[in-house]
Amino acid sequence: MAEIITLDDPDDPRLHDYTGLTDVELRRRREPAEGLFIAEGEKVIRRARQAGYAMRSMLLSAKWVDAMRDVIDEDPAPVYVVHPDLAERVTGYHVHRGALASMRREPLPEASRVLATARRVVVMESVNDHTNIGAIFRSAAALGMDAVLLSPDCADPLYRRSVKVSMGAVFSVPYARLDAWPRGLDAVRDAGFRLLALTPGEDATPIDEAAPHRLDRVALMLGAEGDGLTERAMRAAHERVRIPMAHGVDSLNVGAAAAVAFYAVTAGRPQP
Amino acid sequence: MAEIITLDDPDDPRLHDYTGLTDVELRRRREPAEGLFIAEGEKVIRRARQAGYAMRSMLLSAKWVDAMRDVIDEDPAPVYVVHPDLAERVTGYHVHRGALASMRREPLPEASRVLATARRVVVMESVNDHTNIGAIFRSAAALGMDAVLLSPDCADPLYRRSVKVSMGAVFSVPYARLDAWPRGLDAVRDAGFRLLALTPGEDATPIDEAAPHRLDRVALMLGAEGDGLTERAMRAAHERVRIPMAHGVDSLNVGAAAAVAFYAVTAGRPQP
Structure with missing residues (x-):
């Protein structure tokens, strides 16, 4: 049972976890360093707890x-009740979802541990947009991908915006970071995965012809919006695959392309 | 060859097409009433012209x-050159793409005309978010859907944000509005289309089992984010279809769901 504490001083040190939430650069440094992340809104807070993350504190309007x-009854973490104006002053924005929680980060698993039990893996290279990361996790969870591997420069899946866009899927899909890039892909290949690089390139195999749903272990590689996968990442793949596009259209956005590819890899098994 | 006119008065009546661009409610009323829409950025302006839209004027920084x-050499529409500060004062935002054009709206075709030549149609009900409309058009174009039909309360595909998110796909995919809803669907059915209602409902047919890629004419119905299709719209469909989801996940976002469904309808033809 938590202690419920009403606070009215924006400089109260107990509010430190929640200060300056709109300053992306600041939070991007602070949160991993301080071992926390922010869950926003009732649903996301509940999902973080169900996934086993410990709560450091909660910040609520009355x-x-x-x-x-x-x-509050179940969890011993302190609950700070504040006026909405104070919440806005501390966090930097109007917290319209009314509830924030500071959660304890856990050390990420090694890639090898994630690969041991997975059969359908997403590998992201340089996806540094929090919205895209969140959207890709959401689709990965919905369409049955088992795990995610991130290149070292991918954005943080536990950043507040990623968590929110993912609807909490960042808690349920196991993920790890590859320390070396693209060398870390060797371990994925050695674990028996077929590496498929998703690209709009016209010389790539149409993803339906590659028939990834019939492979035993598949790692689907995705690059960032705009640039796509780097050439050296593509060279590390077994095969380049593309989503067949109508003529004259640039491409799908990365979220749509990821969803289609996940479907092709997991669920796209039309009756012959 | 256009006349190039430098303007420095924010109240100059020649800038009227570009005033208050950030006021969504105002622009939503004004643009259809005044028969115009705004294309933003070089690429989108070029695509609008290529699609046959006439330019009323262009607003550029030097x-x-x-x-x-x-x-400018080809088109007789006047070109107003303004300082970036003036552009911001007139439009209400910093025009970082540097170029805006006011384009002439064309009367929408009748649904029957659109249906006459199409075989893969998207039908949207109550999608009133400009970003979602744009994203769905972009995916529809990329994945080879032939046309779009909109319920009367869908948002305007030619609103600036829809145009931008669609990357100009709203110019290349023909679309029409159904005047009556859901009664207007009768005409779609009478034109020989099989109406498939996309829903997360567990009693729906998995979309791969429905094998829409083997049907001669398919109309895929989509609802808004969150609410989905109304019950009365679903009753008007021949069949309810769903994208198979992993357990415990709410759903895909509407953009991802649409892309997967378009793929299943158009390109999802894995080798047996």
Whole structure:
């Protein structure tokens, strides 16, 4: 059972986890260094807890205390109740979802541990947009991908915006970072995965012809919006695959392309 | 060859087409009433012209005159050159793409005309988010859907944000509005289309089992983010179809779901 504490001083050190939430650069440094991430809104907070993340504290406006009563009763983390104006002053924005939680980060698993049990893996290279990361995790979870591997320069899946866009899927899909890039892909290949590089390039194999749904272990590689996969990443793949496009159209956005490719890899098994 | 006119008065009536661009409610009323829409950025302006839309005028900062020189030489519409500060004052935002054009709207075709030549049609119900409309048009174009039909309350595909997110696909995919809803679907059915209603409902047929890529004429119905299709719209369909989801996940976002469904309808023809 948590202690419920009403605070009215924006400089109260107990609010430190929640300061300056709109300063992306600041939070991007601070959160991993301080071992925390922010879950926003009732649903996302519940999903983070269900996934096993420990709560450091919760920040609520008074009217959210009842909605979160069961969590408050179960969890010993302190609950700070503040006026919405104070929440806005501390965080830098109007917290319209009414509830924030500071959650404890866990060390990421090694890639080898993630690969041991997975059969359908997403590999992202340089996806540094939090919205795209979140959208890709959401689709990966929905369409049954088992795990995600990130190149060292991918954005943080636990950043507030990624978490929100993913609808909490960043908690349920296991992920790891590859320390070396693209050398880290060797371990994926050695674990028996066929590496498929997704590209709009016209010389690539249409993804339906590659028939990834019939492969035993597949790692689907995706690059960032705009640039796509680097040439050296593509060279590390077994095969380049593309989504067949109508003539004269540039490409799908990365979220749409990822969803289609996940479908082709996991669920795209039309009856012959 | 256009006249190039330098303007420095924000109240100059020649700038009227570009005033208050950030006021969505205002522009939503004004643009259809005044028979115009705004194309933003060099690429989108070029695509609008290629699609046959006439230009009423162009608004440029001085450094964009060279980049648009060929358009200026070809097109008689006046070109207003303004300082970036003035552009911001008139439009309400910092026009970082540097070039805006006011284009003439054309009357929409009748649904029957659109249906006459199409075999793969998207039908949207109550999709009133400009970003979603744009994203769905972009995926529809890329994945080879032939046309779009909109329920009366869908947002305007020619609104600036829709145009931008679609990367100009709203110019290349023919679309029409159904005047009556859902009664207007009768005409789609009478034209020989099989109406498939996309829903996350668990009693729906998995879309791969419905094998829409083997049907002669398919109309794929999509609802808005969150609410999905209304019950009365679903009753008007021949069949309800769903994208198979992993357990415990809510759903795909509407853009991802649309892309997967378009792929299943058009390109999802894995080798048996």
